[in-house]
Amino acid sequence: MPAHPERFFADRFGLNAGAMERLLGSTLTGRVEHADLFLEYRISEELVLEEGAVKKAARHVSQGAGVRAQSGERTGYAHTDDLALPNLEEAARQARAIADRSSASAVVAVGHDGAPHDLYRLAEPPIAANLDRKLALLGQMDGAARGLDPRVRQVIATLGSEDVVVVMATPSGWTVGDVRPLTRLNVTVIVEDGAKREIGTYGGGGRVAFDFFLEQDRWKHYVTEAVRQAVIKLHAVDAPAGEMTVVLGPGWPGILLHEAIGHGLEGDFNRKKTSAFSGRLGQPVASELVTVVDDGTIQNRRGSLNVDDEGVPTRRNVLIEKGILRGYMQDRLNSRLMGMELTGNGRRESYAHPPMPRMTNTFMLAGQDEPSDIIRSVQKGLYAVNFGGGQVDITNGRFVFSASEAYLIEDGCVTSPVKGATLIGNGPESLTRVSRVGHDLKLDEGVGTCGKDGQSVPVGVGLPTIRIDRMTVGGTQV
């Protein structure tokens, strides 16, 4: 992988600054306000070990270009995976034809948006690390998991790595590029005890080198956690059903923020006024203990980007400050149409998708409380520390997230583990019921993927221990 993405495309495809300008210039002959080109070259690798053997090894190369033209609220988007110039020109022609029917006339050139970040420079990107070392690590994880508990019947260890080169260009000649490494290591175990069978899964990663997994014995931690979770669930009792006090542990339970408020604060839904948060800037939407930020600038995090997929440098954006709604997350189209500033949240899955407002790393700032005091404050409730996925209905604000590891709290003490259960709430209301915030803010391990409108992007979440006074827990025990 080259250090200079712009030169990479020029060398490989003859797409120098002049050629790009020519393409986009032709895109702009019409009433188009914004046009841009997005070029991408992606190499990815996946390695899967199961039953103690490397069962799957695959490498993928994909490359392509997306050309976009915008006029008013209209977007024309064309993409091709053939980077030979005639195809790009056809893509540009199609994009122009799509966005051409409009009454607006001004052509707005896009200038530089500030100094870029340098958040994930690596001596060796994870995709380039030695294959034998990777396979050896997967083998060690299998052995470690089986060594931890004789009830471990199956171990599936997966290592994914990718390197993505992107270049974004506008007709004014402005060009920005980024090289984005990403890796993720996961382990899933199946445990059996008599007729009972359970699953545990854990992992981590980020925009980091392969050695990240070896440092501080992180891989061992992943294995230990997966086995611990699976074994605990073997003895889980039925989860309670109904409204109760819920304490969320630090880290990954921050998925609450992602679902309860994050999506509802994305600019597109608010411009269209289809979000439960539409028109609520400046209003209280959470308890005053709650401050939530979306920060794309954290070094080496999975959700971080030097620039977003429209070439805008990422930022730390305050979404909720002491309970007051402060801002939405924007891409270029929605910031322009709403007259709001760019926030560096324009993201896309690949060249095959137009950008839209998306989260980066979303978390709640730490508070003052001692986590153990928070648990002690609850007479009867649920303590949830690990979650699977979540989902939200933007329009009515209802969201769910599914606890995969949770315990009963009885008389201020954590007692029996309970089976997985979905928690459901109402985005604009749930955070008003946060009555305690711990001092133990933790970001997740680096495994999150967010889906919206068919596009998946890597994200991060984070949370300190918090107490929510009332939430519906979807167990079976009435």
Place this chain on the structure above:
Amino acid sequence: MRDLLADLLAQATRKGATAADAFVVQDQAFSAQVRLGQVDTVKHARDQHMALRVFVGQSVAAASTSDLTAEAMTRLVDEAVSLARVTSPDELAGLPDASLLARDVPDLDLHDPHGHDLPPEEKIELARRCEAAALEADPRITNSEGGDFGDRRARYAYATSHGFSGEYRTSSFSLAVSPVAAQNGEMQRDYWYHGTRKRASLERPEDIGRVAARRTLRRLGARRVKTTEVPVIFDPDMAASLVRHIAGAASGPALYRRASFLVGKLGERIAAPSITVVDDGTIPGALGSRPFDGEGLPVRRTVVVDRGVLSSYLLDTYSGRKLGLPSTHHAARDGSGVSVSTTNLYLAAGATDPVEMIRSVKSGLYVTELIGFGVNGVTGDYSRGAVGLWIENGELAYPVEEITVAGNLLDMFHAVEAVGNDLVFRDRTAAPTVMIGRMTVAGA
């Protein structure tokens, strides 16, 4: 395309592969979204990619590329062969027995030769009409996430080093709309859709729009209910999600990994006698049909659950060998290798009129939407967010939201009390209305 594959396989064999298979897919897609009567987004896409899987002895590896130049194909072969030298030998790995390969490629009428010819303006117009019908249906429909038209045509070719070579074309068309209704400060959204392989058989945009409006309006005034245990009726789309859970647990990779609540249950009763689940890849013109599976085996009709008894798993060659069973021809091929997928999967229609089903319930829940991922495939434990209508004295009384439904999938399938007579194929997986005798509904 098949010449391209033959070259690729020959090259792989020359470079040390003892067996190999490969596919190439080329597709063209168009989509248009119209919002509040104006064009919002129009997308044109042209994609192609090629994937190769090689066996070196009993070791296997895969590689894929979207670059189909000769140079890229050479790199593809080199990468796959060198990766295969580091993976572990597996005595069960390999292509299916050559005698099982499909001998001919049946024409399942999956392609619409003229449907894609419609000019973009007219495609946009279909999306506009669909949305307009929803917006005009009622003054309380005040906003919209848009009306969408999409069409896609693809050419797919697959070949193996032991003699299979097949190719087919597919078309698909879809129309959908997601209106937003508002009343007394409350806002609700719902949607309706239709998808087909022939443009001419797409439902009228106005009909789709009107159904979407009706579905959205009936959500206004939603309440919560107290936590309780009641009968739960799943509407056809939501009942289809339960059928997908059966298929997921019956799929070979989940079974040999022992990550399924159906491990060891072949031949056993897993559901009420009213439950028969079929997967049929041979239905002409259907969205899930295909002339051969991802390993070149002929597709067929498989009864997965026969009157409550688990009668077949869903297997590809490898997971079949792991379980000591023949493939059921459900292999799905992707860039990384082979997995299992269903074709046209459905719960066979029962005898009960859905209106009668609702009438039989004194107090219960009619589910129209489920959200979240609270399904544990290993244990069958089930807990999801739900939206629907509360049933009181045999009538749909009022909308409900911010509730969950929970149980265990095996218990739920055993507790099915009625299966509707209203099976309609709107998607690759379909079901009629289903009533489960008792589940936990958590709310206020």
